[in-house]
Amino acid sequence: xxDSEVILRADEITKIYLVGAGVKAVDHLSMEVGRxxxxxxxxxxxxxxxxxxxxxxxxDRPTYGEIYLRDQSYSELSENGLARLRRTExxxxxxxxxxxxxxxxxxxxxxxxxxxxVQMAEAGDxxxxxxxxxxxxxxxxxxxxxxxxxxxxxxxxxxxLANDPAVVLADEPTGNLDSKNSADxxxxxxxxxxxxxxxxxxxxxxxxxxxxxxxxVHMQDGAICRVEV
Amino acid sequence: MALMQGPxxxxxxAEGTRPQYPVPGLHDSVTVQVPSLAGYADxxxxxxxxxxxxxxLQVIGLFxxxxxxxxxxxxxxxxxxxxxxxxxEMVPKYLETEDIxxxxxxWWAIWEEIAPEGTSxxxxxxxxxxxxxxxxxxxxxxxxxxxxxxxxxxVPEQVMIGQRARGQAGVPADxxxxxxxxxxxxxxxxxxxxxxxxxxQRRKEMAILKAVGMSGIQxxxxxxxxxxxxxxxxxxxxxxAVRLVVTGVLLVSEVTAAExxxxxxxxxxxxxxxxxxxxxxxxxxxxxxxxxxxxxxVLRDA
Numbered sequence: 001x002x003d004s005e006v007i008l009r010a011d012e013i014t015k016i017y018l019v020g021a022g023v024k025a026v027d028h029l030s031m032e033v034g035r036x037x038x039x040x041x042x043x044x045x046x047x048x049x050x051x052x053x054x055x056x057x058x059x060d061r062p063t064y065g066e067i068y069l070r071d072q073s074y075s076e077l078s079e080n081g082l083a084r085l086r087r088t089e090x091x092x093x094x095x096x097x098x099x100x101x102x103x104x105x106x107x108x109x110x111x112x113x114x115x116x117x118v119q120m121a122e123a124g125d126x127x128x129x130x131x132x133x134x135x136x137x138x139x140x141x142x143x144x145x146x147x148x149x150x151x152x153x154x155x156x157x158x159x160x161l162a163n164d165p166a167v168v169l170a171d172e173p174t175g176n177l178d179s180k181n182s183a184d185x186x187x188x189x190x191x192x193x194x195x196x197x198x199x200x201x202x203x204x205x206x207x208x209x210x211x212x213x214x215x216x217v218h219m220q221d222g223a224i225c226r227v228e229v
Numbered sequence: 230m231a232l233m234q235g236p237x238x239x240x241x242x243a244e245g246t247r248p249q250y251p252v253p254g255l256h257d258s259v260t261v262q263v264p265s266l267a268g269y270a271d272x273x274x275x276x277x278x279x280x281x282x283x284x285x286l287q288v289i290g291l292f293x294x295x296x297x298x299x300x301x302x303x304x305x306x307x308x309x310x311x312x313x314x315x316x317x318e319m320v321p322k323y324l325e326t327e328d329i330x331x332x333x334x335x336w337w338a339i340w341e342e343i344a345p346e347g348t349s350x351x352x353x354x355x356x357x358x359x360x361x362x363x364x365x366x367x368x369x370x371x372x373x374x375x376x377x378x379x380x381x382x383x384v385p386e387q388v389m390i391g392q393r394a395r396g397q398a399g400v401p402a403d404x405x406x407x408x409x410x411x412x413x414x415x416x417x418x419x420x421x422x423x424x425x426x427x428x429x430q431r432r433k434e435m436a437i438l439k440a441v442g443m444s445g446i447q448x449x450x451x452x453x454x455x456x457x458x459x460x461x462x463x464x465x466x467x468x469x470a471v472r473l474v475v476t477g478v479l480l481v482s483e484v485t486a487a488e489x490x491x492x493x494x495x496x497x498x499x500x501x502x503x504x505x506x507x508x509x510x511x512x513x514x515x516x517x518x519x520x521x522x523x524x525x526x527v528l529r530d531a
Contacts (some may be wrong), residue, residue, distance in 0.1 A: 054525030059440060080444045087442025094528050098437045112441045159441065171529065 004034035007166050007199060008056060013065030015051050015222075025051040026062070027222035033167060036197040038190070040213035042204060048222040049203040050171050056201065057090045057169045058082040069166060087116050091160025095172035097152040099144040105131060105155045106140040112162040130158040134188060150181030157188060167199040168192075174206050186212050413503075417511035424456055424515035435519050436527035445520035452516035453509065460508020464501045472497070 015026040025048045033039055033056075041049050054060045055067060058074060061082075067074040069089055077085060086092075091112075099108045106127050113123040131140050134154040144152050153173060160168050170189070174182035190212050192198045202209060210216055216228040267277040369383040428435070435448050443451075472493055479489050 050525060050529055057440075059524045079446065083439070083442055083444030083447070086440065092440045092528075094440075096528075096530070098433065098440070098528050100434060100437060115442045163442075 004036055006032045007035050007070055008033040009068045010056065011066045013055060013062040013067060015055060015060070016063045024222055026055065029223055031217065031224065033199060033201055035199055036193065038193045038200045038212060038214045040202050040204060040209055040216045041219060042216060043219035047219045049219055053169045053171050053201065053203055057092055058085050087112060088163050089166045091165040091168040093156050093160050093168060093170035093173045095175040097144070097156045099152055099155055101144050104141050104143055105136060108155055109158045109162055112159060116163055130161055134158045149177050150184055153177060153185050154188065161192070167201060170200065170202040172204055173202060174204060174209065182206060182208065413507055417507055420460070420508060420511045421514055424512060425518065428452065428515050428519045432522055432527050436522065436524040439524045440528060449516040449520040452519045453512050456508050456512030456516065457505060460505050461501065464504030468497055468500045
């Protein structure tokens with residue numbers, strides 16, 4: 001754990017899905033994420049990595065335990081409060097990009113800005129900057145289906161950064177990309193981490209991702225079994 | 230459509246003057262059952278209904294029906310009263326309804342047809358045939374209100390009475406309401422099913438919207454707006470198609486453009502309003518499902 005300000009903290013969180021006798025996806029897990037940290041979460045399929053990411057991002061609530069973003073407890077937030085937190089403090093990147101197919105790259109990136117009330121002109125400028133920073137200045141007006149997988153993932157990364165979030169949570173961001181595009185995406189993460197002091201929590205099976213992380217968290221059966229710094 | 234039957238043999242025939250009825254330009258038909266006068270008993274006319282003639286007249290308009298110059302005494306309905314000098318004074322009785330109008334010429338044509346020489350005209354029963362069956366219950370109600378001494382029945386009621394008299398199960402008088410409710414329920418359930426399929430197809434899109442910061446309530450609102458739009462568009466399309474046909478019929482019946490416009494506005498507001506309300510009611514369930522879906526699982530899948 002670096003000596004930086006802790007911006008995200010999970011405190012003994014457990015998530016139980018009420019399927020049959022109940023499935024414990026995350027089991028009494030505690031972790032901290034410092035500002036500017038690049039944390040990699042890894043482990044076998046079904047060990048609860050994505051569930052953990054959903055909980056950290058406020059997409060779901062833990063059955064037990066508490067999560068804090070800076071000093072804000074998630075359990076004290078209403079559904080609208082959590083949505084506001086996702087709009088302003090958290091950016092998500094997914095394996096299958098999850099762009100809206102009816103919107104262009106620029107419109108996809110502008111969407112989170114428009115949700116927080118950024119004016120059209122300002123959103124356009126910021127969007128152009130973001131897409132330039134991920135190397136897609138020339139592809140702003142293209143639709144997702146007109147782009148390669150690597151390009152779509154870079155649009156998704158630009159969208160995640162749209163509202164300058166405290167943390168970017170990425171769930172298998174290279175899982176659907178070839179080795180070259182995977183390396184490009186991880187390079188982009190590292191560059192954003194270094195240049196913008198952007199905090200990342202990345203879930204990945206990819207061994208190559210280990211080289212980029214400042215800390216590697218290994219999970220097993222919903223709990224942290226090992227941490228490499 | 231209504232059957233109206235007055236009290237037979239009550240009252241005293243008297244001469245009257247022709248009231249000044251406005252003559253409308255609207256047309257429908259009124260069938261009058263006309264009995265023949267068989268003679269008098271105790272000063273009252275005796276009517277022969279066995280060979281009653283049926284007279285169908287092009288009559289109906291849309292806005293008022295007046296049974297004027299009631300030439301008989303009827304204490305109950307006050308169709309004639311004593312004046313300040315104690316003389317009997319004819320008070321025309323008017324039947325007001327928004328649906329029927331019998332022009333003066335037609336009314337007198339009826340009298341001339343049914344009244345024997347030297348007697349004042351009286352009709353004891355007549356049928357009112359409406360083109361717009363949807364208004365039958367309302368017309369019957371208006372007629373009953375306007376003629377408290379008379380029996381007014383709509384055709385469904387009359388059929389039910391007839392069937393009961395023959396020991397058969399009656400047709401419920403409110404069958405139209407039952408059918409209407411059934412239709413709305415079926416349409417509503419179809420809407421729910423369609424919206425559910427739509428949401429299943431678009432659950433990823435909704436999960437993305439939640440991930441980028443929309444709340445469940447906002448996603449639900451989005452779905453509801455979409456359902457409302459679909460309901461509104463469907464209602465407008467359906468109403469326009471049916472209204473075009475109805476307007477053609479009304480034009481053939483020489484109903485004026487202004488009246489058609491008024492009818493169109495009234496029924497349009499009712500149909501579109503109720504359909505949109507129904508869409509909103511039945512759209513809540515699919516919208517709620519969209520709100521409650523587990524976002525992370527949806528976004529992990531390809």
